Amino acid sequence: xxxxxxxxxxxxxxxxxxxxxxxxxxxxxxxxxxxxxxxxxxxxxxxxxxxxxxxxxxxxxxxxxxxxxxxxxxxxxxxxxxxxxxxxxxxxxxxxxxxxxxxxxxxxxxxxxxxxxxxxxxxxxxxxxxxxxxxxxxxxxxxxxxxxxxxxxxxxxxxxxxxxxxxxxxxxxxxxxxxxxxxxxxxxxxxxxxxxxxxxxxxxxxxxxxxxxxxxxxxxxxxxxxxxxxxxxxxxxxxxxxxxxxxxxxxxxxxxxxxxxxxxxxxxxxxxxxxxxxxxxxxxxxxxxxxxxxxxxxxxxx
Numbered sequence: 001x002x003x004x005x006x007x008x009x010x011x012x013x014x015x016x017x018x019x020x021x022x023x024x025x026x027x028x029x030x031x032x033x034x035x036x037x038x039x040x041x042x043x044x045x046x047x048x049x050x051x052x053x054x055x056x057x058x059x060x061x062x063x064x065x066x067x068x069x070x071x072x073x074x075x076x077x078x079x080x081x082x083x084x085x086x087x088x089x090x091x092x093x094x095x096x097x098x099x100x101x102x103x104x105x106x107x108x109x110x111x112x113x114x115x116x117x118x119x120x121x122x123x124x125x126x127x128x129x130x131x132x133x134x135x136x137x138x139x140x141x142x143x144x145x146x147x148x149x150x151x152x153x154x155x156x157x158x159x160x161x162x163x164x165x166x167x168x169x170x171x172x173x174x175x176x177x178x179x180x181x182x183x184x185x186x187x188x189x190x191x192x193x194x195x196x197x198x199x200x201x202x203x204x205x206x207x208x209x210x211x212x213x214x215x216x217x218x219x220x221x222x223x224x225x226x227x228x229x230x231x232x233x234x235x236x237x238x239x240x241x242x243x244x245x246x247x248x249x250x251x252x253x254x255x256x257x258x259x260x261x262x263x264x265x266x267x268x269x270x271x272x273x274x275x276x277x278x279x280x281x282x283x284x285x286x287x288x289x290x291x292x293x294x295x296x297x298x299x300x301x302x
Contacts, residue, residue, distance in 0.1 A: 232252050
């Protein structure tokens with residue numbers, strides 16, 4: 001006999017079995033297909049335990065076994081924290097589960113609304129849209145609420161497609177730091193072409209012995225993504241980049257944000273020395289020299 005396993009992505013997987021086939025065998029096949037074991041099986045409107053055979057649980061030829069991700073089931077227990085949009089979609093999805101897993105409900109739906117029964121078994125998104133249109137016609141939700149739910153569905157689909165095809169966008173991005181020396185002292189400089197000027201913290205300026213060179217006539221308030229007090233300006237100090245010794249000017253900035261870089265190599269110095277940020281080679285190129293960007297393990301943790 002043939003039973004159909006409906007996977008979370010609406011893919012149907014027909015399996016040839018007999019009444020003595022164990023639930024464990026079905027679990028193994030689904031786990032191999034999904035690549036994980038974080039799911040449950042539902043048939044005839046009931047959760048299938050991991051023991052027994054198909055016959056023990058009343059599963060016969062042409063029945064449908066639904067695969068439901070465990071995370072999804074856990075989320076249905078937190079309704080108090082859900083928005084109206086999420087609750088409406090979960091109600092629709094639960095209805096779809098009942099239609100697909102219960103042959104009596106499925107048969108009744110095929111007789112009364114064949115397009116709904118077909119969508120329930122083949123296309124989860126289309127089933128959602130049909131149900132939303134029905135709720136609008138019955139006055140359960142407004143057309144505006146339907147449009148908002150539809151927008152939510154498109155956002156969710158867009159996120160799932162991104163997670164499948166380029167999951168790297170959901171990871172953290174390693175910032176660009178280079179090891180430099182300022183007045184002979186080692187400093188980890190954050191390379192930021194979006195910053196107008198090169199910045200050094202008061203603590204780093206003191207460590208590098210530059211306090212006496214701060215010109216307080218250039219004090220003020222820096223405005224940008226955040227704000228900070230400009231203590232002054234160091235007009236020229238030695239900056240070593242690889243094998244290059246370059247004169248560099250610094251704005252000494254006292255930043256309110258904790259964990260700010262000790263030094264920020266801004267656009268003024270990058271443009272002045274015609275530096276090139278080469279992401280393919282993962283280096284900062286300056287006058288023929290290639291200064292490698294620091295590995296993530298070497299970047300200041302804060």
